[in-house]
Every structure is written in structure tokens, then in C-alpha cells.
Amino acid sequence: MVPGPGTVVGPVEVGPVAHGGHCVARLDGRVIFVRHGIPGETVMVRLTDTAKAKFWRGDVAEVRDRSPHRVPAPCPVAGSCGGCDFQHVDPAHQRELKRRVVAEQLARLAGIEWDGAVEAVGDPLHWRTRMRYVTETGTAGLRAHRSHDVVEVPPGGCRIADATGPETDELRQLAREAQGQDMYVATGEPVSAVAGRDVLLGRRSVTELVGRTPLQVATDGFWQPHRKAPEVLTRAVLKALKPQPGEVGLDLYCGVGLFAAALASKGVRVFGVEQDRRAAGFAARNVPEAEIIAGPLERHLNQLPHQVDIIVLDPPRSGAGTKVVNRLAGLGARAIAYVACDPAALARDLATFAELGWAPTKIRAFDLFPMTHHVECVALLERTALDPN
Structure with missing residues (x-):
């Protein structure tokens, strides 16, 4: 008989970390994806999902043999909120776990042996400048893990949210005004809040300063959430590509023009493509010297x-895909900087590039999502030497 959710099983030994914020454990040959464990620990597991025949999901209910890397979570709702995966792990070991995931994905999906490190970026708390709260209960909340249940933001606020955002009492007031709609809070210039598409609680856009370059971004639009991410990634891309005046460059999935602006500042003639028409409109205004195409990249490859x-390639979490990679590989570029928020998608695309004569000569990883399982990578791709035979 299959045990139902809520059943506590074990003890089990927590095995290797897996992509997605959990670790792999086994009970009588059954795989259990366990959250809030650390490899090497012995734990009891409270099952949360047993619907799959091949594996179950669970959460640590009791630690019998604890890892030296286990620390008290800074947030009182870390165990129930779905926003953070690793608050129970010391920050240095969080980066080690992410390093293992990146290395495993690259090896398994692309045949690449990577011995790099995940680079720390600033403080692991109060880094997130983009927050989306749910307000259906009349207060500011966040979703529980793999659930529509709402976890109310605790006193003191979300521990990874930017400290310059609204205080708890102000959040509650905004949530009452926006009840029933998602509420977006962006901390830029100025601090803004927007509820859904209908109720305006603040400004619809904010100004983000990257170095000395101001960029307008929709309050509820995409922007790298880590306070330092835009400058860190821009520096990494420029260091990799070494753009020269007069060159022609592409910024694909360009958003509001972060990398387009950086390339244009180096004298590059830039073409950008962005699917979200609102973001593309911001990009055209943010980088007027660039030529911006609004629409899905796959439909505009011939343009x-x-x-x-x-080329700067910064695709969504699903990756660029075979059609895009095939086209880019034939444009004669001397170098491609691939910015990836998902190591599995990066590895799949790198495998496709390899079939077309391209190889990564440098892969860097950055901890731009502390306390979560997410990691950002920047890969420099260059054409491999042709076989003279």
C-alpha cells in the first residue's frame, strides 16, 4: 500500500544534491526527492507527494545525524514558503551544492568536465529587488512550495527582499488595496508597487542604474532580481567578448536592453530581439542607437x-533550442556569450553548439540567487579549429 502525504518514513541517508533544490534519498529502493536536507545527513522524511510510481517527494521532518553545514534558517517561514530552498545551509556550502549541480548537468548533458566554482556576490540576504506577492487573503503572502497555498510574509519581511522596499505594515496596507491580485514591488528609482494589470499602487516603471547607464524597466517586467546582477553579468559578458568599435553585435532575448546598452557603449552596432513587446519598447528607448526587433526570436531569425x-544570448529558463542555435552558429561570429539561468538548458544548448563546431572556452557561475537553488552562468563560446583532414 502506498503511504499518503503526511506519512513520516525513515531513517534515510540524504544522498547527492539534484537540480531543483532537493537531494536524492532512497528507501527500500524507492527514490525520494527530499527538501531541506544536506548530503550526508540521516533524516526522517515527511512525504508530501506519492502520486508518482517511480519516485516520491518529501521534506525533512527530523534530523538524526546533522551536517556540519546545517545552520538556523534566518526566516521563520523558510520551511513552508516556496521561495527559498537552502536557508538551512551555510552560504559557502550553498555555493558548493550549486557547483555540484552545474558540474553534473554539464557532464551528463554536454560531456563537459567543469572544475569551476560558483562565485559569491554580496550578502546572501536582502538582495532581491523584484518581489511578487499574492494578496488573496488580504495580506501580503508568498506561495508554498509546489502549492497554491499562501504563506503570509512574516514580521520583518521576506529575508531575501531588498531592505529598501516597503516595511511589513506598508506591505499589509498595499495588500488590502490590491486584494485578489498579484502585487509587484520593485526597488529602483523610485520604489514602486503595482497590483496586477488593473490597480495602480505606485509607478508602472522604475529606473535602474547600471554603472552610469540609466535603464527604464516595467515594475512588473523582467529584470535581473539581484541588486548587483546587472553590473556583474555585464562585466562578465564584456570581459568575455572584448567588443571593439565598429563591430556588429546581437543581443538576443534582450529584455530592456541591458547588454545592448553595454555593447553600444563600446562602439558596437547592436541588433536586439525581444519577444515581450513592452520590454522591447523600453529597450528601444533605453538604447536608441540599437535596432530592436519585437517578437519571438524563432520567427525573426531571417531578419x-x-x-x-x-553575440550575447540570454534565453529564458527553457534555453535557446536547436533552431536558434543552428542559425546563430552560421552567422560568422568570432565569439558568443551565453548567459544562462538554468544549467540544464545551458548544457543542452552547448551540446548542440558542439555539433556545429563551437565549444565553451570559459564557463563562470555566479550565486545571484542566494538561499535558493538557482544559479546564473556565463559561457564564452568560440569556434573550434577545423580538422585539416
Whole structure:
């Protein structure tokens, strides 16, 4: 008989970390994906999902043999909120766990042996400048893990939210005004809040300063959430590509023009493509010297220049995909900087690039999502030497 959710099983030994914020454990040959464990620990597991025949899901109910890397979670709702995966792990070991995930994905999906490290970026708390709260209960909340249940934001606020955002009492007031709609809070210039598409609680856009470059971003639009991410990633991309004046460059999945602006500042003629038309409109205003195409990249591949020098590729979590990679590989670029928020998608696309004669000469990983399982990578791809035979 299959045990139902809520059943406590074990003890089990927590095995290796897996992509997705959990670790792999086994009970009588059954795989259990366990949250809030650390590899090497012995734990009891409270099952949360047993619907799958091949594996179950669970959460640590009791630690029998604890890891030296286990620490008290800074947030009182860390165990129930779905926003953070690793608050129970000391920050240095969080980066080690992410390193293992990146290395495993690259090896398994692309045949690449990677011995790099996940680089720390600032404080692991109060880094997130973009927050989306649910308000259906009349207060500001966040979703529980793999659930529509609402976890109310605790006193003192979300521990990874930017400290310059609204205080708890102000959040509650905003949530009452926005009840029933998602409420977006962006901390830029100025601090803004927007509820859904209908109720305006603040400004619809904020100004983000990247170095000395101001960029307008929709309050509820996409922007790298870590306070330091735009500058860190821009520096990494520029260091990798070494753009030269007069070159032709692409910024694909360009958002509001973060990398387009950086390339243009180096004298590059930039073409950008962005599916979200609102973001594309911001990009056109943020980087007027660039040529911005609004629409899905897959539908506009034939509108790209037939010969380019450098490419920045920053796809969504699903990756770029075979059609896009095939097109980019034939544009004659000397280098491609691939910015990835998902190591599995990065690895799949790198495998496709390899079939077309491209290889990563440098892969860096950055801890731009502390306390969560997410990690950002920047890979420099260059054409491999042709076989003279």
C-alpha cells in the first residue's frame, strides 16, 4: 500500500544534491526527492507527494545525524514558503551544492568536465529587488512550495527582499488595496508597487542604474532580481567578448536592453530581439542607437544580419533550442556569450553548439540567487579549429 502525504518514513541517508533544490534519498529502493536536507545527513522524511510510481517527494521532518553545514534558517517561514530552498545551509556550502549541480548537468548533458566554482556576490540576504506577492487573503503572502497555498510574509519581511522596499505594515496596507491580485514591488528609482494589470499602487516603471547607464524597466517586467546582477553579468559578458568599435553585435532575448546598452557603449552596432513587446519598447528607448526587433526570436531569425562579430544570448529558463542555435552558429561570429539561468538548458544548448563546431572556452557561475537553488552562468563560446583532414 502506498503511504499518503503526511506519512513520516525513515531513517534515510540524504544522498547527492539534484537540480531543483532537493537531494536524492532512497528507501527500500524507492527514490525520494527530499527538501531541506544536506548530503550526508540521516533524516526522517515527511512525504508530501506519492502520486508518482517511480519516485516520491518529501521534506525533512527530523534530523538524526546533522551536517556540519546545517545552520538556523534566518526566516521563520523558510520551511513552508516556496521561495527559498537552502536557508538551512551555510552560504559557502550553498555555493558548493550549486557547483555540484552545474558540474553534473554539464557532464551528463554536454560531456563537459567543469572544475569551476560558483562565485559569491554580496550578502546572501536582502538582495532581491523584484518581489511578487499574492494578496488573496488580504495580506501580503508568498506561495508554498509546489502549492497554491499562501504563506503570509512574516514580521520583518521576506529575508531575501531588498531592505529598501516597503516595511511589513506598508506591505499589509498595499495588500488590502490590491486584494485578489498579484502585487509587484520593485526597488529602483523610485520604489514602486503595482497590483496586477488593473490597480495602480505606485509607478508602472522604475529606473535602474547600471554603472552610469540609466535603464527604464516595467515594475512588473523582467529584470535581473539581484541588486548587483546587472553590473556583474555585464562585466562578465564584456570581459568575455572584448567588443571593439565598429563591430556588429546581437543581443538576443534582450529584455530592456541591458547588454545592448553595454555593447553600444563600446562602439558596437547592436541588433536586439525581444519577444515581450513592452520590454522591447523600453529597450528601444533605453538604447536608441540599437535596432530592436519585437517578437519571438524563432520567427525573426531571417531578419538578423547575415554576418556578425559577437553575440550575447540570454534565453529564458527553457534555453535557446536547436533552431536558434543552428542559425546563430552560421552567422560568422568570432565569439558568443551565453548567459544562462538554468544549467540544464545551458548544457543542452552547448551540446548542440558542439555539433556545429563551437565549444565553451570559459564557463563562470555566479550565486545571484542566494538561499535558493538557482544559479546564473556565463559561457564564452568560440569556434573550434577545423580538422585539416
